[in-house]
Amino acid sequence: MKRTVLLLALTLMVWAIQPASAASRDYITIVGSSTLYPFSTVVAEQFGRATRFKTPKIESTGSGGGMKLFCAGVGVEHPDITNSSRRIKKSELDSCHSNGVFHVVEVKVGYDGIAIANSKESTHMSLTRKDIFLALAKHVPKPDGSQTLVLNPHETWQDVNPTLPDLKIEVLGPPPTSGTRDAFVELAMEAGCEQIDWIKAMDDRDRKATCRTMREDGAYVEAGENDNLIVQKLESNPNALGIFGFSFLDQNADKVQGSLVDGVAPEFEEIASGAYPVSRSLYFYVKGAHVGSVPGIAEFLAEWAREGTWGDEGYLTDKGLIPMPAGERDEFAAAIRNLTNLKL
């Protein structure tokens, strides 16, 4: 019995210590995009090892979830940095401002390509964005050429485009919560969809609904956020195509091959030069008010902006990040030095 009382007292003590440690924080907290997570963690680790500061804590919450946490307010209970695989929206910045987060620094870190890949044992595909739209959208123009939308009737890639192989359409890709999905829909589906003139001429709402809705009859399979799993499934099913980030293609080059999109291969140089159409910019946003109050933020940002980190031959390129051209790097390095406040 005495022991039980002692244990209870101990528990209470732990509670009592709590407020003291919540009032200050000696490590950086980062939230946001799962696409940036592999890069951000590498920089954080390097920073943690090379300096006396603690290694930043990084949670992968998705771009949108990260913004919500980031914009919730100023203070140690809120994160210092959020990663995003897209630019911050005006509405998100407004919500930041209304919660007292007035000083937001935008830093672009590089580019990421989205690969559409299949097993090496299968035929190497060469797709156009229009093919991708016709194969994966829920509603597509009637194949007879009339200007009406029908439920997607295409069963094989050959149905979509006679030059493509006679393979069943089976694509594994990310679920709607993923930033990769958003980018894929915007960069591949929507761009392909707008190549059809009469759809482009539709009013905004109808066009978006047509271009952005993926088919739900089993041809597009939501395979979860785990890109490794998609790669494994491609290996066991040579007929399937998978959609995932370039870094996973890079790491598994012996198992899967990236399809050409509009005649361009998903390769390092092509994405860096902007020739590969399905690529996007990656950003992170820093809370200006926390610089100085949470130790190490300025030094962590400096670690990012080194040539050895995000430069042409920096360690992030080994992890699959496509670096920005030198001019852009200088621009954002300056933003980091001056903590330039973002205006939209």
Next chain:
Amino acid sequence: MNNRGGADMPVDTTQIIKRTLARRYRREARFRRMGLFAVVLGLAFLSLLLFSIVSKGYTAFWQTFVLMDVHLDAGVIDPEGTLDQEVMFAADYGGMIKASLRDTFPEVTQRREKRDLYRLVSSGAGFYLREEVLQNPDAIGKTIQIWVPADDDVDMLMKGHFDRDKPEEDRRIKDQQIAWVDRLVDQNRIELRFNTTFFTAGDSREPELAGIWAAVCGSFFTLVITLLLAFTMGVATAVYLEEFTPKNRWTDLIEVNINNLAAVPSIVYGLLGLAVFINFFGLPRSVPLVGGLVLALMTLPTIIIASRAALKSVPPSIRDAALGVGASKTEMVFHHVLPQAMPGMLTGTIIGMAQALGESAPLLMIGMVAFIADAPGGFTDPSTVLPVQIYLWADSPERAFVERTSAAIMILLAFLFSMNGLAVLLRKRFERRW
């Protein structure tokens, strides 16, 4: 069949039995075969699981190391000669490793080739060198030999996970790099050694530097909180409900609800923890304190149910005897019933703890699924736990994490087996049957 009561045929029970006997035997044999089949199937799946984990993971306990001759240039490490820790800490050790690689392979001169050469050893090799120098500052100015971890791609090659016969562009490792590795092998400068890093380091994005220590510490702190709360509250609840409350509609309602709670999916407790502990009480995210609270809520019903069963199994004669010699009700419970029920309660608690150790879903909500490299030093340091570490590694693109994921699963299973084994042992040793 139904000629019972027929006047012309005598009722012959033995005949009926004889007629149906064969069928009854068959039925019994069939049932036994089905039972045996179920057991064998279960065991087959278990051994398949264990086999796939062990066969994928056992190589992770070894790691490829490269022996390097590094000249510790005093001008780089400690230019002033003050032996100041901060100065020595900040020196460019990575550069010294690169210089040593260039000395070993002097024919490499082109920029691109050099980059490939540097990739033979881990990007963390410089930090190994730094530790060595900080511990032995006397070595500054001399050339030392040091084993540093090889890069994960070289490690995979040495362990045979990369196929040398594939065309160069299909491999992560280039022909030139393989030639260098082979030369190192010839010079006995590369070997597989026991992977201590795996047990002593925290999480890392470089597979060769990653370890489970931070996750083990996080699991420990989390489980301490869980144990303190769930055991004390669980036992108190069970004793009160079993020994003190009258049996009425209210206690029935409470009992039904406790049984319901035991069946609530664990993610729901995570949401509860996020809403109550983090958003309402303002506790920090990602800390073992909150994780422990959430897991305590989750295991509480299990412990209460097991404890009540243990109390029920203590025969009423013991209670009557204690009361008969004049003990008060509290004395009767704490001096006589509780000690008899304790082994059963502990068994229930250990099984609950094992459940909590393997849980990751509720921790997702409270921010414990995160990249946390430093081992936590207390209940309010950010940390992760073993199952979460496994999940994070399984999601990493680097190939070398596949074996490390399986190795971490083996460690977790070892913990779970020993906890469950302890529960069985306790039951065997101390449980009394009346």
